[in-house]
Amino acid sequence: MSDLPALAIDRVSKNFGGLRVARDVSLALPVGARHALIGPNGAGKTTLVHMVSGLLQPSGGTITLGGIDVTEMAPERRVGLGLARTFQISSLFPHLTVVENVGLAFEARHGLDRRLWGRTCNHAEIVDGAAALLQRLALLDLAGRRVADLPYGQRRLVEIALVLALEPKTVLLDEPAAGLAVAERGALLDLLLRMPASLTILVIEHDMSLVFRLAQRITVLVEGQILTEGTVAEIRADPRVRDIYLGSRHHG
Amino acid sequence: MLGVAATIVALLVDGVAYGMILFLMSVGLTITLGVMRIANLAHCGFAMIGGYIAFALVSSDHIGLFTALPVAVAGTMLLGALLERSVYRWVYTTGQLGQILMTLGLVFIFAASANVLFGSDLHAVGLPGWLSENWNWGAISISAYRAFIIVVSVVLATICWAILEFTDFGARLRAAVDNPRMARCIGIDVPRVFSITFAVGCGLAAAAGVLGTQIMPLEPWYALEYLVPLLMVVSVGGLGSLKGSFYAALVLGIIDTFGRYYIPAAGAFVIYLAVVALLLWRPQGVFARVST
Amino acid sequence: MSERADPKAVEIARSGFARHGLSLLDLLPFLCALLVYVFGGRYLALSIQVMVQIIFALSLDLALGYGGIDSLGHVAFFGMGAYAAGLFAMHVSSQPLLGLCVAALAGALTGLITGPLVLRTRGLTLVMLTLAVATMIQQLANAAGMKPITGGADGLFGFEIAPLFGVFSFDLYDHTAYWYALGAFAFVFIICKVVVNSPFGLTIRGIRENPVRMRMLGVNVTHRLVTLYCISGALAGIAGGVQAQVTKLVGLDSLAFLLSGNALVMLILGGTGSLYGAIIGATIFVVLSDRAAAIDPFNWLFAIGAVLILAVRFAPQGVVGLITDAWQRQRGRRRL
Numbered sequence: 001m002s003d004l005p006a007l008a009i010d011r012v013s014k015n016f017g018g019l020r021v022a023r024d025v026s027l028a029l030p031v032g033a034r035h036a037l038i039g040p041n042g043a044g045k046t047t048l049v050h051m052v053s054g055l056l057q058p059s060g061g062t063i064t065l066g067g068i069d070v071t072e073m074a075p076e077r078r079v080g081l082g083l084a085r086t087f088q089i090s091s092l093f094p095h096l097t098v099v100e101n102v103g104l105a106f107e108a109r110h111g112l113d114r115r116l117w118g119r120t121c122n123h124a125e126i127v128d129g130a131a132a133l134l135q136r137l138a139l140l141d142l143a144g145r146r147v148a149d150l151p152y153g154q155r156r157l158v159e160i161a162l163v164l165a166l167e168p169k170t171v172l173l174d175e176p177a178a179g180l181a182v183a184e185r186g187a188l189l190d191l192l193l194r195m196p197a198s199l200t201i202l203v204i205e206h207d208m209s210l211v212f213r214l215a216q217r218i219t220v221l222v223e224g225q226i227l228t229e230g231t232v233a234e235i236r237a238d239p240r241v242r243d244i245y246l247g248s249r250h251h252g
Numbered sequence: 253m254l255g256v257a258a259t260i261v262a263l264l265v266d267g268v269a270y271g272m273i274l275f276l277m278s279v280g281l282t283i284t285l286g287v288m289r290i291a292n293l294a295h296c297g298f299a300m301i302g303g304y305i306a307f308a309l310v311s312s313d314h315i316g317l318f319t320a321l322p323v324a325v326a327g328t329m330l331l332g333a334l335l336e337r338s339v340y341r342w343v344y345t346t347g348q349l350g351q352i353l354m355t356l357g358l359v360f361i362f363a364a365s366a367n368v369l370f371g372s373d374l375h376a377v378g379l380p381g382w383l384s385e386n387w388n389w390g391a392i393s394i395s396a397y398r399a400f401i402i403v404v405s406v407v408l409a410t411i412c413w414a415i416l417e418f419t420d421f422g423a424r425l426r427a428a429v430d431n432p433r434m435a436r437c438i439g440i441d442v443p444r445v446f447s448i449t450f451a452v453g454c455g456l457a458a459a460a461g462v463l464g465t466q467i468m469p470l471e472p473w474y475a476l477e478y479l480v481p482l483l484m485v486v487s488v489g490g491l492g493s494l495k496g497s498f499y500a501a502l503v504l505g506i507i508d509t510f511g512r513y514y515i516p517a518a519g520a521f522v523i524y525l526a527v528v529a530l531l532l533w534r535p536q537g538v539f540a541r542v543s544t
Numbered sequence: 545m546s547e548r549a550d551p552k553a554v555e556i557a558r559s560g561f562a563r564h565g566l567s568l569l570d571l572l573p574f575l576c577a578l579l580v581y582v583f584g585g586r587y588l589a590l591s592i593q594v595m596v597q598i599i600f601a602l603s604l605d606l607a608l609g610y611g612g613i614d615s616l617g618h619v620a621f622f623g624m625g626a627y628a629a630g631l632f633a634m635h636v637s638s639q640p641l642l643g644l645c646v647a648a649l650a651g652a653l654t655g656l657i658t659g660p661l662v663l664r665t666r667g668l669t670l671v672m673l674t675l676a677v678a679t680m681i682q683q684l685a686n687a688a689g690m691k692p693i694t695g696g697a698d699g700l701f702g703f704e705i706a707p708l709f710g711v712f713s714f715d716l717y718d719h720t721a722y723w724y725a726l727g728a729f730a731f732v733f734i735i736c737k738v739v740v741n742s743p744f745g746l747t748i749r750g751i752r753e754n755p756v757r758m759r760m761l762g763v764n765v766t767h768r769l770v771t772l773y774c775i776s777g778a779l780a781g782i783a784g785g786v787q788a789q790v791t792k793l794v795g796l797d798s799l800a801f802l803l804s805g806n807a808l809v810m811l812i813l814g815g816t817g818s819l820y821g822a823i824i825g826a827t828i829f830v831v832l833s834d835r836a837a838a839i840d841p842f843n844w845l846f847a848i849g850a851v852l853i854l855a856v857r858f859a860p861q862g863v864v865g866l867i868t869d870a871w872q873r874q875r876g877r878r879r880l
Binding site: 053055074075076077079080084085091092093094095096097098099100103104105107108109112113114115116117118119120121123126127128130131132134135140141143144162166 | 549550553554556557558559560561562563565738739741742743744745746747749750753754756757758759760761762763764765767768771
Binding site: 285289291339342343346348349350352353354356357358359360361362363364365367368472476479480483484486487491516517518520521524525527528531532535 | 687
């Protein structure tokens with residue numbers, strides 16, 4: 001594994017007119033990191049993820065993926081470099097079926113998205129891959145159901161499947177447990193714990209029990225600035241973090 | 253030299269007058285687009301309706317332009333309000349395609365009705381004598397009618413701007429344009445603001461339709477005829493930006509007039525090229541406020 | 545991460561993909577066309593019109609129904625194809641099939657040139673740009689400077705179309721024209737099926753559903769949309785080309801907005817995003833408008849307007865939507 005961090009955010013800031021949403025945020029994730037980003041609502045966590053994934057341009061600072069400067073790069077190309085993300089509200093293809101959703105990710109992964117000949121359902125890379133993945137995630141019996149017809153919790157899982165289908169190197173998860181019932185959160189945590197060691201994960205979460213069991217390091221973001229960063233033990237012990245965040249809310 | 257100057261002055265006046273008519277029409281469209289994001293292809297139709305009402309009244313020989321104008325405006329506002337409460341409500345949630353199709357249907361109905369009532373010939377509202385004159389200074393000749401249009405438009409534009417800037421309603425409208433969801437959250441009755449704005453927009457379009465018939469004559473397909481120039485003004489100006497569409501209308505009116513005069517072989521082509529180039533340069537609108 | 549799935553899983557997965565495969569249902573339009581030829585000799589000219597409009601509606605369905613490109617300017621492709629076919633017959637060669645290829649090429653090129661400009665935008669700006677481009681092309685064709693090429697308001701006429709395959713001549717009896725149009729229809733229909741069933745077809749549907757997610761899968765959305773636009777443009781160009789060759793006439797009305805508007809009505813009548821909707825909608829529309837226009841053109845316009853408004857409110861999925869809804873209620877499975 002190379003020395004270069006999988007993801008490095010260097011003094012990134014973002015202004016909307018006069019409003020400073022992010023200020024001098026720096027973060028470095030080595031390959032295989034399990035890193036959590038926590039903080040109160042409105043702290044700028046999702047904005048940061050938007051900037052890393054390319055949907056928003058930072059006003060200052062740089063972002064690198066595996067040593068490559070992607071600050072000006074379009075989102076599609078960042079995905080090509082191994083980046084994938086989920087959204088706070090699951091971003092899927094609502095009128096397509098589950099297998100079509102996952103199939104699209106396989107298509108994109110194998111460069112088949114522009115192929116004009118042959119039927120989609122006859123392409124082994126797409127169908128076999130989707131079948132295997134759905135089976136592994138116990139979603140196979142949902143294969144023919146439209147995403148719009150699924151309950152919320154299952155949609156969250158489909159989005160995770162989508163992300164896994166891309167075989168990414170770095171994954172950004174934006175509140176993956178939000179809206180899930182307790183049992184579903186357990187299944188999600190299980191899934192995240194079983195991810196390959198070479199995969200780098202940055203997760204935004206409010207669910208502290210999930211954060212403490214998954215993360216190795218935690219960054220605390222408050223009003224667009226980093227309050228502190230450290231190991232799980234350090235963050236748990238930090239009184240400032242408790243005051244600002246943990247004291248008032250335990251579960252998201 | 254003086255001849256060229258005279259021509260240029262005349263073209264400028266023509267271009268600005270045309271632009272001002274487009275601007276008046278665009279006010280309603282750009283604000284309703286900014287607030288509710290409704291793709292309303294039928295907006296020019298209200299200008300046409302206002303124009304035809306005035307035409308019918310003035311042609312009946314007992315009513316002058318300045319009496320017909322408020323009647324036409326009021327009538328169109330009423331129709332606009334009724335349509336907004338009925339068919340437009342149907343498409344607030346259907347997404348863009350539904351709005352396009354419904355308003356296209358309205359355009360067809362407007363065209364069919366106009367043809368039945370007035371036939372397919374071009375019509376213009378008769379002007380009182382003093383408006384039909386030209387004012388001459390030496391070689392320079394300015395049409396009183398066009399000057400009148402410019403003055404009225406600027407006055408109306410100033411009134412609109414004043415309402416937006418200084419009244420309570422204006423503040424609420426601006427908030428709704430800036431961020432409809434947030435406006436709702438802080439207690440602004442966005443649907444009601446929209447209904448009022450829609451009706452007023454129709455009224456302004458009607459005024460433009462009545463005043464502009466000498467430059468933009470009435471015919472059944474009026475709504476489609478001027479839809480593209482109007483949409484271009486609104487796009488180049490930036491959706492929801494009153495100032496934006498003012499400048500855009502001015503610029504586009506002048507480019508179009510000069511283009512048609514100096515390059516007759518290419519005719520109306522020039523303006524489209526200009527708009528495409530402008531939108532390629534700044535897709536969110538050349539004169540729009542910088543937004544996120 | 546890649547493990548082999550067992551065959552049963554693969555089967556379940558495969559069945560989850562929407563399939564628009566060729567079935568007996570697809571033979572139905574062609575069967576009807578055959579019956580019309582045999583029994584309805586008087587209606588050949590009308591049927592040719594229907595087929596031309598079906599091809600045009602299919603091309604718009606690809607772009608709008610599948611790709612979500614709200615195009616109000618599709619007549620631009622139709623007109624470019626018509627003028628290309630006419631000019632080709634006048635100045636280069638009167639071979640019909642060659643002319644049709646040129647027409648398709650003209651449509652595709654128009655898509656290639658305007659696509660990257662137009663498809664970078666979204667929402668109302670996109671709609672406006674499609675309209676502006678089509679209007680611009682129409683103005684261009686009508687411009688004084690272009691009159692020697694396009695014939696201006698008079699249009700192109702008096703060109704000859706050579707016999708098809710050197711044998712079947714395009715005469716006043718429309719027999720050759722009928723089979724020619726039918727062949728073009730079959731070809732376009734097959735192309736549409738191929739595109740829609742392909743991985744590209746799934747990509748396009750994904751773009752329509754959620755372009756942001758597509759970008760986050762690594763897909764260059766604008767490139768795919770331009771490709772679709774070119775294909776759609778080529779097919780619309782074929783419609784225009786057939787029209788030009790069969791009527792031996794090309795006028796400014798082949799660039800008029802009315803054709804774009806009519807195609808939209810056809811799609812909402814029949815239903816978007818299913819191909820069959822385009823066929824049904826075009827058939828209903830052309831037949832009705834032929835009857836109605838003969839009686840009273842402007843009240844027909846009134847009727848179309850009313851249909852549009854009411855359809856958007858009460859039957860937005862068109863005839864195909866009504867049929868599938870009823871069919872699903874029958875089967876007891878409500879999948880809405």
